[in-house]
Amino acid sequence: xSATEHPERLVSITGVGxxxxxxxMPLSPLKLTVDACVAAIxxxxxxxxxxxxxxxxxxxxxxxxxxxPIGAVETVAALGLQPKWMAASIEGHSHMGSVAMAVHAIxxxxxxxxxxxxxxxxxxxxxxxxxxxxxxxxxxxxxxxGWQQWSVPFGALSTATLFALYAQGYxxxxxxxxxxxxxxxxNGRTMAGLNPNAVYRKPITIEDYLAGRMIxxxxxxxxxxxxxxxxxxxxxxxxxxxxxxxxxxxDFEALALGMNPIGMGAYVGDFSHMGIxxxxxxxxxxxxxxxxxxxxxxLYDGFSIHVLMxxxxxxxxxxxxxxxxxxxxxxxxxxxxxxxxxxxGQLSAGRFHGFGHIYEACLQLWGRAGERQIKDAEVGIVSxxxxxxxxFVLRRRD
Amino acid sequence: MAEEANTLRQLPGLDQDNTPFWTGGARGELMILRCxxxxxxxxxxxxxxxxxxxxxxxxxxxxxxxxxxxxTINHQAWVPGMATPFVIAAxxxxxxxxxxxxxxxxxxxxxxxxxxxxxxxxxxQHGDIFVPLFAPDAGE
Numbered sequence: 238x239s240a241t242e243h244p245e246r247l248v249s250i251t252g253v254g255x256x257x258x259x260x261x262m263p264l265s266p267l268k269l270t271v272d273a274c275v276a277a278i279x280x281x282x283x284x285x286x287x288x289x290x291x292x293x294x295x296x297x298x299x300x301x302x303x304x305x306p307i308g309a310v311e312t313v314a315a316l317g318l319q320p321k322w323m324a325a326s327i328e329g330h331s332h333m334g335s336v337a338m339a340v341h342a343i344x345x346x347x348x349x350x351x352x353x354x355x356x357x358x359x360x361x362x363x364x365x366x367x368x369x370x371x372x373x374x375x376x377x378x379x380x381x382x383g384w385q386q387w388s389v390p391f392g393a394l395s396t397a398t399l400f401a402l403y404a405q406g407y408x409x410x411x412x413x414x415x416x417x418x419x420x421x422x423x424n425g426r427t428m429a430g431l432n433p434n435a436v437y438r439k440p441i442t443i444e445d446y447l448a449g450r451m452i453x454x455x456x457x458x459x460x461x462x463x464x465x466x467x468x469x470x471x472x473x474x475x476x477x478x479x480x481x482x483x484x485x486x487x488d489f490e491a492l493a494l495g496m497n498p499i500g501m502g503a504y505v506g507d508f509s510h511m512g513i514x515x516x517x518x519x520x521x522x523x524x525x526x527x528x529x530x531x532x533x534x535x536l537y538d539g540f541s542i543h544v545l546m547x548x549x550x551x552x553x554x555x556x557x558x559x560x561x562x563x564x565x566x567x568x569x570x571x572x573x574x575x576x577x578x579x580x581x582g583q584l585s586a587g588r589f590h591g592f593g594h595i596y597e598a599c600l601q602l603w604g605r606a607g608e609r610q611i612k613d614a615e616v617g618i619v620s621x622x623x624x625x626x627x628x629f630v631l632r633r634r635d
Numbered sequence: 636m637a638e639e640a641n642t643l644r645q646l647p648g649l650d651q652d653n654t655p656f657w658t659g660g661a662r663g664e665l666m667i668l669r670c671x672x673x674x675x676x677x678x679x680x681x682x683x684x685x686x687x688x689x690x691x692x693x694x695x696x697x698x699x700x701x702x703x704x705x706x707t708i709n710h711q712a713w714v715p716g717m718a719t720p721f722v723i724a725a726x727x728x729x730x731x732x733x734x735x736x737x738x739x740x741x742x743x744x745x746x747x748x749x750x751x752x753x754x755x756x757x758x759x760q761h762g763d764i765f766v767p768l769f770a771p772d773a774g775e
Contacts, residue, residue: 371713373645380648387679389645390766391739393723394713401707402725409705409750453723454708502679504725504735508705 243523244344249479249486250631251350251472252281253599258434258467258587261360266306269468270356271315277470282483283350288472289321290348292335294355294590296325302370303362303466312354322347332537332591333620333627337494339473349478353471355592359464370464371395387502396624397461397540401453404542406508408455411557413545415455419446420563421541422459422584424570429581431609436463437585460541465587469596486634487602490526490616493519495626510546510556513626517551520628526616528553531630533601533617534575535594538582547620551628571611579609591621602633643717646764652680655694660758660765664696667728667736676731699756700772701728704735708745722748726769742770 241247254276256262256269264272278285297308309325312318324338332355339351362369373381373389381389393399407413423443429435441459449457479486497505497512505512521527528551536547548559553575563569569577580586580597587593600606601614620628647657656678659666668680672689676697684692706724722740727733740748742757754769 368714375714377643377645377714379645381645382648382650384679386647386653387737390647391723391737392644392709392713392717392721393737394717395711397711398707398709398723401709402705402723405707405750406705451708451710453711456707502737504737505733507733508725 245489245492247344248340249476249488251474251482252277254470256468262466266358270307273468273470281472288352290351291320292324292339292353294335295327303358306358307356331622331625351473356468358466360466384501398453400540401456410509413560417560417564421544424566425582425584429585435581435586462583462588469592490630490632491520491523492629513550531618532614535598535619665699665756666694668692669695701726703752
């Protein structure tokens with residue numbers, strides 16, 4: 238294998254797994270992790286002995302807030318893995334960073350099959366301490382260090398308040414209405430009704446959305462994702478051996494990370510975008526496929542506004558056009574021109590920091606999405622972040 | 636002038652890079668780092684200008700005037716006892732395009748804040764730390 242400008246072209250997704258998901262779950266975070274990983278390895282037709290690399294986001298943070306209770310080392314022990322390579326990083330870059338690192342590990346020849354997982358236990362943590370996980374840690378007597386000093390002293394204790402600035406900036410520039418923003422939440426809840434593993438499955442109307450309590454203007458409760466307990470796992474394999482596994486390989490057509498500085502207290506631009514256009518430009522420079530070729534989009538929705546910004550950054554909509562594109566929900570529904578967040582996304586299926594979006598993309602491409610299956614789905618796009626961003630286009634090989 | 640302290644405000648730890656910003660209010664000055672070579676302002680403060688590769692940007696007092704670039708009215712009490720609603724805003728300082736300082740807009744009703752609103756700095760004292768806040772600019 239030689240050096241390549243497109244390492245993702247040497248890698249495929251061959252298996253996925255997800256644990257039970259709940260608010261909270263009656264299982265330990267490590268048990269949830271094992272459930273997801275065992276399922277993903279079996280899904281690929283592999284055994285734990287075949288796994289020679291492990292990557293996770295962000296690695297163990299044993300602070301009790303449930304953000305990342307399980308790291309790579311204890312997962313290796315619990316599964317009896319003997320990896321030759323491991324990576325866990327909250328930076329380098331974003332939730333998609335662990336996928337990119339795994340791609341590079343395989344493309345370089347270091348690994349054949351890399352297991353990636355993401356475990357959260359934020360519902361359990363908040364059942365113990367209601368404000369667990371707020372920025373700054375919630376101890377108002379403690380000093381705040383690092384990038385959070387540029388937000389926490391002003392009462393910006395949640396990323397909701399920070400992304401509300403982007404929602405307002407987008408509104409100021411393009412005239413976003415409440416009903417347009419609410420279409421994202423309504424769509425997510427409709428999709429979640431068809432997903433047995435989603436946490437919020439009862440449909441809502443736009444009137445329900447508008448009646449939701451305000452969190453941080455213009456973001457209401459339904460604009461914010463749902464913290465959960467659960468784990469998701471993905472197996473990446475070297476492309477030339479992926480065809481011998483249990484199911485058709487899902488080939489990375491293009492993968493790109495963004496390198497914008499949001500997340501250290503710095504802001505760029507006019508708050509009508511997240512400074513992530515470089516992701517879309519890189520994606521479409523790497524493939525002959527076009528945005529119109531996508532059978533679906535699984536776009537990060539930590540907050541509803543992320544989806545509008547991703548639609549534009551990935552050139553699925555023109556600048557300022559995403560709001561009218563999603564309005565009313567028809568074009569983003571299962572029968573629409575671009576089915577969006579078909580699991581319910583993080584708003585309704587649960588906050589897996591993008592890994593739920595990857596999982597859903599794979600289910601759709603393998604035809605295993607049940608009642609929410611998109612007919613003849615062969616290629617789709619996935620984005621992650623938030624703070625630190627990335628995206629990929631995935632295509633099923635038959 | 637220093638305002639009455641909001642005791643729930645979680646304060647920053649001070650280091651060599653951030654001390655001018657968090658303590659300049661003792662003199663009534665909003666201190667922002669500026670590159671000695673290309674004259675670009677840098678916030679949050681960094682000990683090196685990444686654009687022109689010059690070491691040792693220096694803190695300078697800026698006018699303290701700017702405009703609300705974007706804002707949000709926060710209604711959620713994220714920790715017990717947090718008083719709501721209040722406004723969090725990205726203030727674009729007059730000195731430079733896209734030179735943003737995140738802060739609160741105080742001194743007016745939350746519903747009176749708007750994007751483009753001219754504001755000026757004031758400080759809230761907590762011991763050695765003077766938190767820069769912004770209020771409607773009475774001069775406009």
